[in-house]
Amino acid sequence: MLSQDLKTYLVVAALLLIIGVYGVVQRRSFIGMLISAELILAGAGLNFMAFNRFIAPEPAVGQVFTLIIMGIAATETAIGVSFILAVYRQFKTIDPIQLNELQESSLCGIPEVDDGPVVPSGGKPGDQDI
Amino acid sequence: MSWADIFLEAVFYIFVLLTVFGGLLAVRTQILMYTVLGAAVAFLGVAGLFMFLGSLFLSMMQILIYLGAICIVLVFGIMVGYTPRQVAEQGIRGQNLLLAVPACIASIVLLRSAVGRTIWPPVPTAERDFSLDAVGVHLLEKYGLAFELISVLLLIAIIGAIIVVTVKEDPR
DSSP: OGGGOHHHHHHHHHHHHHHHHHHHHHOOSHHHHHHHHHHHHHHHHHHHHHHHHHTOSSTTHHHHHHHHHHHHHHHHHHHHHHHHHHHHHHHSOOOHHHHHHHHHTTOSSOOOGGGOOOOOSSSOTTGGGO | OOHHHHHHHHHHHHHHHHHHHHHHHHHHOSBHHHHHHHHHHHHHHHHHHHHHTTOHHHHHHHIIIIIIIIHHHHHHHHHHHSOTTOBTTTTSTTTTHHHHHHHHHHHHHHHHHHHHHOOOOOOOOSOOOOSHHHHHHIIIIITHHHHHHHHHHHHHHHHHHHHHHHSOOOOO
């Protein structure tokens, strides 16, 4: 029975990993890459659970690790979507092609080179990087 | 092999197919809403596999966290910048195929060799506790530090996300 074999689960988890790697490399939109990374994390969680079920001497450990992976995945999504919101507020689009065009036509607010040294009016230099 | 076993096996195959085809849909479709849909289907399949691995709790948590939280947040992120049926990545599709396919092949070869060469130790026959009680005890005793760290990480992520989206717009 395949459902009671460790290798079945390993193959499914490996497929998830490979699909995720393909997506991360090939996708060029923020959301697409984020979703592919989530797929990779889901594959990692499945692997932990499979080893937990079949060869771990202490079977609750894998469940704990999978729970932690889920927490990290949720964190990553929250941060990624907040970045998307920030990019949208700045450029009014999150389409990568339009962002690229904006960058090429230097409309995206990046100053030209010969503006002289940029000194912020208040605070120490480097404060605006935060 | 009774009918119940055959039925369970069939359900298992359905979950495996959901996982793989959901993942493929997530990375191959051009409409971003379908991408999230494919990811949701894949996560549902993984939740079913967790059930087969003996942890109903993890299965429910998978549905709650991945389907209930992450997919909703991703849909929200899409709706900010795209119309629902808009085709993303038009014109740059296939540009990275030359990179993506070798990366996949390399992953397959590496994983295949690793899985093929490993001799898995036999399953311990002692009584093993899969129950939710054991998970709770582990989470609060032996892995208490990891539990605290993940809590702090989530808190920092929430605060960071709020700061990033509420920062004042650049007047340039």
